[in-house]
Amino acid sequence: MAKNKDLSRSRALAAKVIYAALKALKDAGGELPGKEVISRVAKAVQLDPWDIETYEKSGYIRWISILHFFTIDCIKAGFLVKQKGVWFLTKEGEAALLLGERGLLDEATKAYRDWKKKLGDSVVDEKNLEEPIIEEGSRAREITLEEVEQLALDGLRKYIEAKTPYEFQDVVAALLRGMGYHTPFVAPRGKDGGIDVIAYQDPLGTTSPRIKIQIKHRESSSASVKEIRELMGLLQKDGDVGIFVSSNGFTSDAKTTARSSHVHVELIDFERFISLWQEFYYKLTDEDKARLPLRAVYFLAPEE
Numbered sequence: 620m621a622k623n624k625d626l627s628r629s630r631a632l633a634a635k636v637i638y639a640a641l642k643a644l645k646d647a648g649g650e651l652p653g654k655e656v657i658s659r660v661a662k663a664v665q666l667d668p669w670d671i672e673t674y675e676k677s678g679y680i681r682w683i684s685i686l687h688f689f690t691i692d693c694i695k696a697g698f699l700v701k702q703k704g705v706w707f708l709t710k711e712g713e714a715a716l717l718l719g720e721r722g723l724l725d726e727a728t729k730a731y732r733d734w735k736k737k738l739g740d741s742v743v744d745e746k747n748l749e750e751p752i753i754e755e756g757s758r759a760r761e762i763t764l765e766e767v768e769q770l771a772l773d774g775l776r777k778y779i780e781a782k783t784p785y786e787f788q789d790v791v792a793a794l795l796r797g798m799g800y801h802t803p804f805v806a807p808r809g810k811d812g813g814i815d816v817i818a819y820q821d822p823l824g825t826t827s828p829r830i831k832i833q834i835k836h837r838e839s840s841s842a843s844v845k846e847i848r849e850l851m852g853l854l855q856k857d858g859d860v861g862i863f864v865s866s867n868g869f870t871s872d873a874k875t876t877a878r879s880s881h882v883h884v885e886l887i888d889f890e891r892f893i894s895l896w897q898e899f900y901y902k903l904t905d906e907d908k909a910r911l912p913l914r915a916v917y918f919l920a921p922e923e
Contacts, residue, residue: 628669629685633685633686633724636660636682636689637689637690637720638719638723639659639660640656640690640706641708641713641715643659643660644656647659649707649713650708652704654773666682670682689727690706692724695727696731703768704890705890715727779889780838782836783836784836786910788805788816788836790910791892793910793911794895795816795818795830795832798899801818801820801821802817803817803822803824813849815832816832818830829856829858829860830862831850831860831861832862832864833862836865836867841865841870841873842873844870844872847869850863850884851884854882862884862886863877863885863886864887865886865888869888
């Protein structure tokens, strides 16, 4: 692994935290919520008092700001993808880990500079800067937008976590209605036979697909492969489709089982649920909107 002693202090820090972030993603199977990536980096990297200082202007912690700042380079290099608060490691990113801390950062920075040059923009050489220019420019706007999106997701997660399983079940049924489905059955309290919601394309359920939905609303555990198989066992008629909604996500085995199933089972975790809720929110009735109310906020878009 290349030495970082001849790098500026901030760039040496960037090399450590970026490498640790991609390594954390690899160890987790390729994806994690951004908040969890930051938590794992904090545990994996030895941070000194300078690293954890707070910027006076923005109020952000130095190492976290530097991590966010240089993830933009990783995205332009094709090492990393971010969607709705979740970070995904690409095959190229996994291969880049073999370059070591410094080699990975250098390759990512080169990709960012090449992208800026294609746009006809000038590029500041940050390699020898003690502090990168992290509070202005296109990268800063992307970082600010990402932080605001994460704040919004955290707020939505807390709101949903405060709901009872039956309240969350009603929110899921509301989403399906917003998507144009009829929901003749929403399980009452008590035994439901393994199905929480049934959705049809027409009022009588004569048109395929007939959708059977299982919902798990738990704060501390992900839906297991056993639970996915139980839903699969209930898809007995031609035209049956299963949807499993889990507010705390799925185990890797559960995801693999759903992908390889001979019956159609769709998995919806928290991030995907919120994405769908945002997409179809305007189609909901006022009563259903009130189950998880949203307000649109507009920001200057980062440069493409």
